[in-house]
Amino acid sequence: MDWKIASQKWLTYENLDPNLKQQLNQMDSTELEEAFHEHITFGTGGMRGKLGPGINRMNIYTVRRAAKGLALHIEQQGTDAKQQGVVVAHDPRHQSSTFALEVAKVLGVHGIKTYLFKDIRPTPLLSFAVRYLSTAAGVMITASHNPPEYNGFKVYNEEGAQLSLEPSKQLLEKVNSIENEFAVDVLEQSDLEQQNLLVWLEDEVDNAYLNELNKITINKNAMEEDISVVFTPLHGTASQLVEKGLTQLGVQHLSFVEEQRPPDPDFTHVELPNPEEAQAFEKAIKLGEDINADVLMATDPDADRIGVATRHNQEQFSILTGNQLGALILDYILTHRTIRDVTPVMFKTIVTSELGADITKHHGGIAQDVLTGFKFIAEKIKNLEKDSKHQFVFGYEESYGCLVEDFVRDKDAIQAAIIVAEMVAYYKAKNMTLYDRLEELYEQYGYYLEDLHSLKLEGLEGMKQIDDTMTYFRNQNALQVDGLSLHSIEDYVSRKKHIIQSNDTESIHLPKANVVKFKFTDGSWCCLRPSGTEPKLKFYFGVKGKTAEDSQRKLSILKESILSQLNKVGAK
Template identity: 35%
Template structure:
């Protein structure tokens, strides 16, 4: 073993507070597994805008107690430098039901309180939206939630909110990362929590805090539609996460009494034993909640992901089977519903560049502009906060990956308030003798059937730089249809076929968007690290009077297959 690696390992073992990760490393040393040791010390788990996320294990490339303490010390140092009253305003900390989350959250609190920063720490597991809510509610300087959301069981994560209540954006990510690098070379301050309580530095967030969030949902302006909740029946799963108690409570508060929870998935369990992957988008993840819905002939089969910031739903069809709605379908249903009830001073809606263009068309139909951001709720919320005005307050934002923010109580995606809002939409339709499918059909008849798809395309290693190639050889047509405009987010310009150019007001990013004469769109995002690209496709099919949802979908699916095939054939081999 080389000397540098030996020194790294010795330094780590000397500082690691966790006997289990110490034993992991010692076992690798004893067995002479130098390749694995080198991999674990190959660098440092990267801190970005999403904070940290990685596999739990020993060494600086894993999620473990020493990495958490170093990260917290770096974050604390950055907060003390950036926010003058951080010590008093403090930080809100919560955690999910994964293995180690409790310990990681408590370690975080011990480090920050030792640095003189007040901490409000949840006394039990908490849905992620409750932590984001807490930053806003307490006017805290920051928030931290220990969660890996819907990742596999072996993962954990560390997510950071800034003082405005939204996830961090540049330059805070790199600023915090630099402070973590410094902290990793120094002694980490640490205070036992009992001492922190005695010194007035630690405040437990007990049941009364959870009640505050509950009351917030109960009184939220956008959740006051109490039309016929008794007409709605739904099955619900927390997917072995932390959402069940609050989800069932806020539904009951809103008058929904026919709620059937999946018992086998109701309690937090970091092993996620009944699903291969605790993500509602994954095949099979919704099977148990759909089975529960069938048992009761319920209208909806609803799910939160394990930290309850995402919401998924399958809707009963006429034949008694259930069909999962896409994130875009739920997003446009919410947009239409919320705008139809919105007050004149609360009509700001937004989505991301890779989500359906249908929300902007619905917004235009209501006489309002929508905003569009780069992918990720950090952008949706920070832009939403910036654009919100007294006469044009934030109403709704979504991204296609099952994330929704309904109203302005929480500046992040919130699967709990979204669950209530969707049940209320369903009830309003049921009172008129209509279904979710009827509303979707109405929207599609007005705007066209919008179908969205994604594809990840592996390129040969010798393929030229795809972004540079596409910029040097801009396509004039894709398949049979002319390209009418091209957005280049690297150059921040939109170029039209007639030569006209407009500026784009977004952060620069290596993304190209092509809009076609038939209303279709493809977004190309090259990978910065490997020979592949991710493509996001959209086709729009007008619905005729003779069309049903099924026939329009069949035609759109056919058009999508032809579009993807034509586009991929046009790429350099």
Template identity: 35%
Template sequence: MTEYERWLSVELDDPDLKEELLSVKDQPEEINDRFYRDLAFGTGGLRGVIGAGTNRMNVYTVRKATQGLANYLNKHNTEGKLLSVAIAHDSRNKGVLFSKESAAVLAANGIKAYLYPQLMPTPALSFAVRHLHCDAGICVTASHNPAKYNGYKAYGNDGCQVTEGMADGIMAEIEALDIFADVKKIPFEEALASGKAEYIGEETVNAFIDAVYGVSILGKPADNLKLVYTPLNGSGKMCVLRILDRIGVKNITVVPEQSEPDGNFPTCPYPNPEIREALQKGLDLCKTVKPDLLLATDPDCDRVGIAVNQHGEYVLMTGNEVGILLLNFIAQCKTELGTMPKDPVAVTTIVSTDMVNGIAKDYGIEIRRTLTGFKYIGDQIALLESEGHPERYLLGFEESYGYLSGGYVRDKDAVDGSMIICEMASYYKEKGMTLVDAINVLYEKYGYYKNALCNFAFEGEDGMKKMNSIMDHLRHNAPAEIAGFKVVGDSDYQLSVRTEGAEKTEITLPKSNVLEYRLENGSKLIVRPSGTEPKIKIYLSGKGKTAAESDEIIAKMEKAATELLGL
């Protein structure tokens, strides 16, 4: 309440905020939710509901975060060089405002800001950081969250989202600041006029598209495809259409209701290509257009989802299925073309499918597993580069619809994902196959690995306490069986311990609040609190001899997941 009263007493330069604060004066629970904590800054940067309060996304929390970033960068600038930061935004509400406010704070702290003048995909921000030799990056986006959210992803000079160490350092600087008294800023127009802020030119955009095209797999036009595409009212349209044109895909129908940027996402309240509801407008259009493929990119265009025309029915494919297909396609094509590198490497995460292991074994590919978060995959790309062998990298993918087939950025890229998925669909179409046919061939060969994701939401302060209590309970009370199957191994990534029977081994990945249980039938269940949303995610992987058997195992595990959390 003290902080609430302080915000009311200050002359806020965003009039919407004062009005909003006054509207909740008789709602103590609402006031508590807005002010019980500061919006947390972590490896995912900031993410929260747009509005007034310390636990909301607004010009004051954005300025404070940027001041913390500026202080961190200046403190570590031992060479005294001119520092710079690249900034991008997607179609989110207040995205342009938050971008300009970030630039204004950086400029006041002697750090040059480079801003994209138009909305751009998140991977284009990662590219700009490296292309312009910046010391950090900021992307104003809430990815695939509902319209009421916005966010602030922070990047290091390597183009990866900040690591734990850098995030902790920035957070320490942020926590030392008063949100009103300690933030420096100059008017944005003044920063622009003085050269302390500068718009990123078309040359960088063109270089990004060229870099994506540079990792094309087929080497010939994918001109036999017919597509329906939706950018889900986000930032993908320009870059995705340009890259598809480059690879020869001309027959594209864009979903009209979702074609233009709109931070309210009026036709898909949850603009996530992982869920059917977000794709419904595209699926409706497919009934008349009858394309080979429906392609959907999320608002910041780092994730891509697809639906495949299978005998007139449009089948949605999961992120794991597309990742499996892409790895097999890239390995097969490179082998056929004689371009497969020596000691190839593919990178995925601990929550992604185990089905890649069989494909990797057949093609002699080393599979590296990382924690969830594409920055860890980016670290592996950088490691290969530092060893002088960037060509070894074939593909990085996450089960959450994120893919990258080249080292030109350090984040998942739906521009690249759209390109290689279309090349893959074209390749199989020439053989008289759909992508559904292709995955079924792989299932027959490697076993039916089916995956599912359960989300359990915990809103507000009480929700956060409940999440922590559940994780603490599981950490000290590992289940002996799940869904009727004996647990034969468990891993605690926070304590860095893997247990199988009486044997304990060390996990060498960075510490993370993740628990994994492996079952006697080859299935697994992973429990992980989201790093960007108030929810616990449970990742399920079921393996059976047939599709029906796998589906049955997953159904049992979904029921067991709820019981495991005591809900």
């Protein structure tokens, strides 16, 4: 797209939103090119981008365009889908409530009813609401854990799962058919309400969700042990449901990081609202030390990801990785939940630790890999519904997202908070912490260790660097890593696995994706993929050693060898 023509169209549009017009007039040519060189696209987490004017930014016009595409998509599914309607929720980010109402205004033109939450709600509740209300689709206005200048638009299908590849492609075709974002018709709120095309939601869905949440408890006796929990929603949506959920579980000593409790679009009291980052726990750790807490929990702004810090050697707090937490929850479920006459099935992503697979196999279960993106796990859960011989028990990914029970079909940090509190109480009664149990798992299965390195590459130049880097590594059939022998290369674009020693080729039975994974003969691996939600190129690393020191040594060698290659493509 010619960015100059696109930007001129906005600059000359008489009815442009005044705030957007003011911002537009202050932009230089570089900023204009980045804001107008292409339409904002759908990635693994839907449409997400920076707020501001432009077709490659989040604003009322790009939201209307996306909502119009959704309306056309629903119309194509038939009259029944239109009558089912759409449920919309939003987080506390800048313009989230405005965008949510804009979706309803566009859908209303097409005679599609919108169920809209009056206040902020978490992403997992939106997923649940789709299923509870039997709507044809759902929309979540959120940018998850991104910085304050971002927002997003996530679409959910009638199962409460994010759109899979083919429906997402179909929706994108509908969106792309809309050439003029300024020509999207809308109804006013008063007209929507008068025509019963807008239904405001309050507590009914929350109460139904809490009722389901109450059923995930595995060992009710565990809560006889008194525990102290510190929780922070990082200025997001999780506060009320986590508090109610932990209270009905039986947690009597729950303390909030009060500075980070109020919803705040600027995330004033945290550097970045991402529980994957250690800095997000700084205030929680201080409070936890002051009150001698047993466990610390933090959720991202839309409450689909959770981070947990546990006592290490009964002393300082240690922040668990997503891989470690997922393995602990999986182990607890398979060890304590009664599963009769069916084979338990666990789903994880291709960049998630193999420890979970070992745990599942030890308990007689099946571990299956999917591409990155929880929608692929939701697809697998759907396929198991009519399978009387297999039962879904857990799904997780390394990026702090997991699902305990399938009444939700996306990552659910609230469910995770409940099961973590139960685990803490159970192990405390045995004079153990979560970290103590993790050490036992390592002793039993091997010392698995993983790491992630992200390159933030913004703008057009960043996109080129990501493409160049992926191309370079895709062609490294003789990749050298000190002390490790390359076993195979998996290219998810060609969907082929190349076995180095035999020179054989095998098919990869997963969808096409811009991913390359290197596997070594000792079980170590490295995987590269561009993020679907942020301007980042991600390098994932995994090793297995006989001891913690052995694993750390292997991981250091693997990372250094791989990342040293970046100089050859000019990426940093």
